Amino acid sequence: MSPKFAHPSSDAVKLIAVHSDQLDTALAALEPARADWLKATGFDGAIGAHALLSGATGGVALAVVGLGKTGQSRTRFAIAAGASRLPEGVYTLATEMTGAALDEAALGLLLTGYRFDRYKPAKAPLPAFTAPAGVDATRLEALAAGECLTRDLINTPASDMGPAELAAAAQSLAQAHGASCTVTLGDDLLEQNFPLIHTVGRASPRAPRLIDMRWGQSGPKLTLVGKGVCFDTGGLNLKPGASMGLMKKDMGGAATVLGLAHMIMALGLAVQLRVLIPAVENAVDGSAFRPGDVLTSRKGLTVEINNTDAEGRLVLADALALADEDQPDQIISMATLTGAARVAVGPDLAPFYTTDDTMARALPQAAGEVADPVWQMPFHAPYEAMIEPEIADLDNAPSGGFAGSITAALFLRRFVTATPYTHFDIYGWNPTAAPARPKGGTGQGARALLAALPEVLDL
Template identity: 80%
Template sequence: MSPTFATPSANAIPLISVKIDDLDATLANLPNAAASWLRNRGFNASIGTIEALPNADGTIKAVYVGIGSKGQSRVRFAIAAGAAKLPSGTYALDTMLTGSALDEAALGLLLSLYKFDRYKSAPNKDIAFVAPAGVDVARIEALAAGECLTRDLINTPASDMGPDELQHAATMLADQHGASCTVIQGDELLNQNHPLIQTVGRASPRAPRLIDMSWGTTGPKLTLVGKGVCFDTGGLNLKPGASMGLMKKDMGGAATVLGLAHMIMAQKTPLQLRVLIPAVENSVDGSAFRPGDVLISRKGLSVEINNTDAEGRLVLADALALADEDKPDHIISMATLTGAARVAVGPDLAPFYTTDDAMARALPQAAAETADPVWQMPFHDPYEVMIEPQIADLDNAPAGGFAGSITAALFLRRFVTDTPYTHFDIYGWNPVAAPARPKGGAGMGARAVLAALPEVLGL
């Protein structure tokens, strides 16, 4: 279940946020006994600190939560650091925050309630939050639900999240919002000219497929394409065990576009949405594709396979070619595509590439407003030569190791001819727990994209 705000109640415990800069003023406005209690308990308003103010009967009168200094930007969702320490109860946020800072606090409270407990029997604390005054409750809940959907899909192990289960998740989402969803599966992929998707997934007993969801009948057309490699062994270029441990998250691009799709549909955004997910498992058996093979894509471009572990760009290539044939107003792909992107910007930033000036302008501003950091990377044309082998049009794994995220993005760009195109090379995982973001699956870039759409598409 996605977290939602509780119904306002007179019994809700006030949760009072305090900045370090405002601590003295806050204490000065309290009765002497209350101010002395907070001082003597050592409450200093730093991030993650909480202190309960008791009633005479020992019940909680209010809880004060520190959110750091006004200029502090190192911690997103600062209020959630303290919220995670609260005892069971229903809390009503009392804060001086406004605008995007208030939205961030409200979203942080909901996301702090997220738990991936599908495989656990231990009960969780019973905590709820009343929506603070001034926030768009439906919007914040849609953002939280989309993010929690993404997290759940990524966190689920591949034994329970293969192509069939990913298809089921997309179908359930479509049913929830009155969208349509069709699937092309197995050898039918060849009959309908999706050869790269079929080739990458054919070695697995779990049939490869292309999931195609559509919603909305008016407004600009937006197509989201998400990499749905439900587990990646590396194929015949087999990954070592240490590198295979997190490969359940290799469908993080698909999980993120499904979360974004929920946000768009739940808010009745006035556009025509299409979601394409090539869902495969990159496995090993006698039918696996081989290093040195040359494959012909849907677009007709030939691809020399120099590493079967660079399979994500292959399945995306066919899906992007299909998306481009429809000539939408914008195509966005999301994929856990390269380790090079993690080396470049680490696990917290979502690097993106775009051919659209409006998107390049809008995304960084939207990211700052939604606590969803992104960083623009270049489609550097001189590197095109690196993806052009001698015997085919394209090389799926250029030798040398330089600019791996850029060359992967350039590869994908070859399959989008005229449509404005944005590509995210995301990590999809929090390696260390942070406020409102537990260790595990994570959406990256979805809120920023959602906030940028009005400027990019003229909504």
């Protein structure tokens, strides 16, 4: 269940957030006895610091959490570090924050309520928070719900999140918002219409499929494409065990576009939305595709297979070709595509590529405003030669190891010719717990895109 703001209550405990370098000013605004108590307990306003103060009758009357130094930008959702440690109860944030800072704080408070409890119930009751004055509570709850959907899908192990279950999740989302959702599967239909999706997924007993969701009757056409590799063994180029351990998250692109789709539909953006997800499991049996094979894509481009573990770009290629045939106003793909992107920018930044100058300008600015960091990478044309083998149009895994994220993005760009195109090479996983972001599946880039779309699509 997605966290929501609590209803205002006369019993709600006042919550104040204090910067460590403004502690003296904050203490001076309190009653002397309370200020003395905070000093005596060592409260210093650091990120994660928290304290409770009692009232005249002995109950909790005030909660205080630290924000760290003013202007410190190393920690997103800093307020959530201390707020998540508060005991069960309802709290009301009293603050002078406004604008983006207030929205970030309020969303951070909401997301402290996320728990992945499908297999193990939460250990303790959680604090709840009312919507601070000055925020759009409906919008923030839609953002939180989209993020929590993404997290739940990624966190679910492949035993319970195969292609069929991913399709069911998309259909459930479509039903909730009055959207349509069709699923193409079956060897004959896939092999004829989406040959790369079929080839990658055919070795698994869990049949590959293409998920196609549509919503909205007017406005610019926006198509989201998400990589839905529900588990990736690497195929015949089998991954070592250490590299296979997190492969339940290889459908993180699909999970993220579904989370973004929820945000768009819940907020009623004036767009014609389409979501395409090639859902497969890259498994191993006698029918698995092989290194050295040459495959023909939906677009007609031939692809030489030099590594069966570079399968994500193959299934995306067919989906992108389909998307491009519709000539929407913008195509955006999201995928946990390359380890090279992680080496370049680490797990916290979402690198993106775009052919659209407006997107290139609007997206980083929006990302800063909504605490969803992104970083632009180049479609570097001179590297095109690296993805052009001798015997086919394209190489799915160029040798040499250089510029792996860029060459993957260039590969995908070959399948979009009629439409402005933006591609995200995300990680989709938080390796260590952080404020409002527990260890595990996480959305990346969705909120930044949502904030940028009005300018990009002229809404």
